[in-house]
Amino acid sequence: QVQLVESGGGLVEAGGSRRRSCAASGRTFNSDAMGWVRQAPGKEREFVAAISWSGRTTYYRDSVKGRFTISRDNATNTVYLQMNSLKPEAPAVYYCVAHQLLLTIRAGGGEYWGQGTQVTVSS
Numbered sequence: 001q002v003q004l005v006e007s008g009g010g011l012v013e014a015g016g017s018r019r020r021s022c023a024a025s026g027r028t029f030n031s032d033a034m035g036w037v038r039q040a041p042g043k044e045r046e047f048v049a050a051i052s053w054s055g056r057t058t059y060y061r062d063s064v065k066g067r068f069t070i071s072r073d074n075a076t077n078t079v080y081l082q083m084n085s086l087k088p089e090a091p092a093v094y095y096c097v098a099h100q101l102l103l104t105i106r107a108g109g110g111e112y113w114g115q116g117t118q119v120t121v122s123s
Contacts (some may be wrong), residue, residue, distance in 0.1 A: 002026035002112055004096045008081075011019030014088045016121075020081040022096030022114055029053075029112075032098045034079040037103035038119075040092040047079060048094070050105040059106050071111060088123035 008020035020036070035050030035097055049070040050059045058070050069082040079096060097110025104110065 004098060004112055004114035006094070006096050006114040006117045009094065009119050009123060011038055011085050011120045012086055014086060014121055014123050017082070017084045018086065018119065020094060020096075020117075020119075021084065022079045022081075024077040024079075024098065024112075028074075029077055029098050030074045032100055033102035033105050034096070034098045035059075035070065035102075036079075036081050036094055036112070037105070037108050037110065038092040038094045040079045040090040043090070045108050047108045051079065052102050054066075057102065059102070066074055069089050083119075091118055091120040093118050097120045 003025045004022050007021050018116050031050050031053050036048040039045040044080050049068055051070045051072050055072050067085045072079040087115045096114035098112040099110045
């Protein structure tokens, strides 16, 4: 059974940092792009960050550039999202996703999805 298991959600103060992790199991994702997508209540799902299978190419939505960093460790089948200088905004559920195509993740999609974990930034 293929699973993407996320960790690192919860409550964090504005200006703080949080590291999200997504551990994949059931198959190797070393040839897949991976990324993070989020959805706030009543809003459309939106792309946050994506990374190519090799880790050499990364993409970010404009609002998180310079603050978020995505990385991956193919040896452990894990992808990370380091979130710094967090801003107070509506709570959102963050999903770890995987897909063969990096562009699909940039469009907010994915073939494999994590269970989703909420991140709330308090002011």
